Amino acid sequence: MRGNPHAHQLIAPGSLSAVLELMAAAPSEWTPIAGGTELMVAHAAGRLASRKLISLWGIPDLRFITLNPDTIVVGAATTFRDLRAHSGIATHLPLLAKSASWIGSIANQSRATIGGNLVNGSPAADSSPALLVYDAEIELVSVRGTRRIPYAQFHTNYKRNIMAPDELLYAIHLPLRFAHHRQYLRKVGTRRAMAISKVALAATALLEDGFIREIRLAAASLAAFPTRLYRTESALLGQRVDTNVFQPARTALLGEVTPIDDIRSSAEYRVRVAANLLEEFLKEMQSPECVA
């Protein structure tokens, strides 16, 4: 433990409104902390820059899953364990349930929150590819009110996002209109538990008479932040799903992604595996069975 608990203030106002008021009074001064699975690691290593932290743990207004007729709304401080345990998520958003199941370990899933995963903004964030292909919207809140934006516009650069200093991530809105879509999600890491992804690819696509009428592709660990693969989507949209699309799809993907070499993998490996995952999804689409 290289961190010094004397060096950091931590308060727990206990309600969303109290947190927002403190953040409005001194924007940029407070760092929200939910389950601590990211910030406490930095603290232990002595590299937690934030001096003033404000706890979001135990605030019921931020930890909820609401099932509406056409959406599911997930509070930002909902844990991955909450997501795994929710039958509505399992039924309507199987890719999100799947990604929640492979984040860290059980002990991490008890504490890590979906909002923390997004705000932390790791290029490898496990929940991001699923949220991107489900067309999630995020809702931000501050004393000034709330605003909603497509999650695909949330990340702006490596660990950067569009939030203002006085804003909190409040909730994630997920439309329930993917029941007839082919759905795909696969993470490639060194081990099933605890491994940060080398590559992850998610997809939702609507097929009509063998043609791709709608498609969303998203990846983790292939760029500076989790992102949709718009150019690869364009290359596939309107195409008939047969072996003829494999090569153009690969080419589009290779031209679009910008992975890095790092401790976990090489850029070359990431690109190849990503292309293989895409081909796996396309092959699955050729079969009549819907494979999630």
Added chain:
Amino acid sequence: MSDGCPTIRFTVNGQDVAVETLPMKRLLDVLREDLHLTGTKEGCGEGECGSCSVRMNGELVNSCLIPVLQAEGAAIQTVEGLAINGELHPLQKAFLQCGGAQCGICTPGMLMAATQLLAINPHPSMPEIREGLAGNLCRCTGFTRIFESVVSAASADTSNLQAQADHAR
């Protein structure tokens, strides 16, 4: 800078505790240093190894990643809370019988993860045991015997297990 030390109250193994300490002190350090419950171990200190696993409000957590302020009002169970009046918990007996411990550093965390698993799934399959303990690393290569210990405990008297789980709440 901190604003001084608040008093943080929670329960550990059913006992009320009040600790005057820094809010950012890790629950792990409070357990070991302030409460002298040294059964909970520190391995990696970054949530990867599970040595510091405890149960908090019925969920498995890594105590190295919890600022103690976030334990305010919580019910914590540590490895010291497994045995009742000197009578070992069925999991502890099974670990002894099956050779589920070698150097012992991972053992408290393994026991807590296994306790959590059996609390929600009294008769887990081998894949479920592997998943339940996947966040707990043993570097003595003892995983097979650890898994066997959990199987053995799960097939022991389950009413006894339930009674112990209730006691720990």
